[in-house]
Amino acid sequence: MLIGRTGIGKSTLANVLNKNDEFEEVFKEYTGGISGTKDTQNVVLKVKSGNKYFKYRIIDTVVFGNNNITVQEMLKRITKVTPFIVEGLHRIFFVIRNRFTENERKAYNLLKESIFDNEIVKYTTIINPWFSDFENETACKEDGHKIMNENQELADFTKSTRIIHVNTLSLKGSSYIVDAHKKARKASRQKLLAHLNNCQGIYHPGNLKTFKEQVWDYLSEEEISLRRELENERKLRIKLEEEERRLRRELEEKEGQKREFEDKERRQRIVLERVERTRKRELEEEEKRLRNELKKKEIQISELEEIRFLGILGSIGGAWFTSVEGVARVKVVSGAVLGAAVGVGLETVITTNKFKAMFFVTKSKYRTLKGILKRKDDELKQRNDELRRLNERYQALIQRMRNELQYHEDHDEIRHGI
Ligand SMILES: Nc1nc2c(ncn2[C@@H]2O[C@H](COP(=O)(O)OP(=O)(O)OP(=O)(O)O)[C@@H](O)[C@H]2O)c(=O)[nH]1
Ligand SMILES: [Mg+2]
Structure with missing residues (x-):
């Protein structure tokens, strides 16, 4: 899950994680003062790390803006995210720009108290995607210390979290600039994936249950129906997974029998x-x-x-x-x-x-x-005709099962969220 204020580089970071070396704009990037992400976006990306492919559901959300926001406003925005995180989060990327501002600290604490809990720090990584010297480990460390020591409260928080420096520059402009920026994005992706590989466990936000009740009053009709829809989708997914497992077993059995x-x-x-x-x-x-x-x-x-x-x-x-x-x-x-x-x-x-x-x-x-x-x-x-007919029946049965399995795979491939 990506959190951070408007225009900080969340969507760009999500696109950098995408497997495509062209850094296709799956998530709309911010341009000239217009927020790219109008609403919470969640997309399953195929990410290549070494020789392996991983699938991540990336949740990109605008939880807070540049100015102070009210608790109600924040709760309303987080509501859109809750359906995606009930099954747990692999990692929370808190995106900042060179320093952790007072406003960001407040927003983070609000998140912690409302939907998450104290455990959130163990599953949070602070990402600074604005650091041009990101390949220089010493420079990254020094900058990390600088961010941490800005205030005491932050120092306590950052002790349990990691700060990762990358540079995810814009791909707009002349081709030689774009080429250079693509290289920076590639190196940034490697660094992010190496970090993700080291992150263990799944985080289940502790306040999620009570949060739902707190926030109910603030929901609009449209949001209520969206939540219901997503809840239904979740239930359907569980059902589909069960069905898929059953089909797989049946298929294996049938293939064995055949x-x-x-x-x-x-x-x-x-x-x-x-x-x-x-x-x-x-x-x-x-x-x-x-x-x-x-x-x-x-x-x-x-x-x-x-x-x-x-x-x-x-x-x-x-x-x-x-x-x-x-x-x-x-x-x-x-x-x-x-x-x-x-x-x-x-x-x-x-x-x-x-x-x-x-x-x-x-x-x-x-x-x-x-x-x-x-x-x-x-x-x-x-006898030969009978045998051929029987074989055709088996082939058709197995093909039908394979199609059903493919259907399940196409409709649900989500394993983790960030
Ligand atoms: N991360 C990063 N972004 C840069 C840098 N230089 C320019 N940018 C641009 O800053 C903008 C960041 O925009 P987004 O990734 O859309 O930001 P966002 O956090 O998703 O914004 P919202 O969707 O409004 O919340 C993009 O246009 C980037 O190209 C840089 O060094 N690092
Ligand atoms: Mg965005």
Whole structure:
């Protein structure tokens, strides 16, 4: 949280902390007598320190002006800040310009008594962003002593706090001036981050609870609704965090289950495919064997067909021969030939039909085998389709969860405040 009087350099300091090396003006900086910060501003900044990124909610507020202010006025201004500090503050930067004025001392004491408590000094750093020799440690120390020794009360206060000197000059003007000022801002940022890294603990202002009751009378309708809104936002954030944790757990569980399922499925598929391959090979061999058998049988049938044809020819010849009268000898011979031919013919017909029957049996066996092979192929295809559909369902589920998590992360990334 940044406090200090108008135009002292709070917003500029906040921009210096921002990760962007261009020092983008996230917080409006004071120009020519016009206060840049009209209202309390709080922004979450990503701050790079070494190789790590930190997120800070920076609360920039105009708690008091250059002149004396009434307690009521001050309370009214602080009211706007309270919703942001209920979860605690990492650090309070009290910004001054080269000396700690009487007015600043009064304002600080007012803050301490109204909203904070005596512990505030342990969590306060005095920042002087107007010190051009800020990289010279001896000069900084001397200036620190000078500020501390200005009055006794201040000396007690500054014993428990640190004074950090930086220089956060304006980035307006010619490019060579801007370049030089950017360098000063960079070095200042390093110094501030090193200090922040050393600051431990979170400060929970002790008077915050009673402060709310004290100040209630001074609130306008608009402020009351703002407070309610922020309170609701806080509750929503807690709910979202819980939801996020739940989703994360669920996601991890689901991903674990998916992995397990995939492993099991892969193992099963390997076994199944191996069995199927062996079975298929056996069936194919059987098919080959039957095919050969069929071919042999076909050849045998055609041979028999030829013999039968000869037998029939012989019978016809015998019949014709016997029909020629007066040739008795020839009759005897032809009778014998006819008998033989009829015998061979009959035998051939019987054998051919037997072979044909065998041929059809083999053929139907072959067809059945083919059917089995096709069914196996279909089953395998069906299983693969099921597996693919299941996988798609899992992917969609996991993607939906990831989206929800992303939504939570985008809507709440605040960890600490300054
Ligand atoms: N901190 C600092 N500011 C300087 C210096 N020289 C010029 N400035 C200018 O002083 C002004 C400080 O303004 P802000 O950072 O907006 O001050 P503020 O405390 O946020 O003011 P309010 O928003 O009115 O409360 C800026 O325009 C700075 O560029 C310097 O050496 N140090
Ligand atoms: Mg400002």
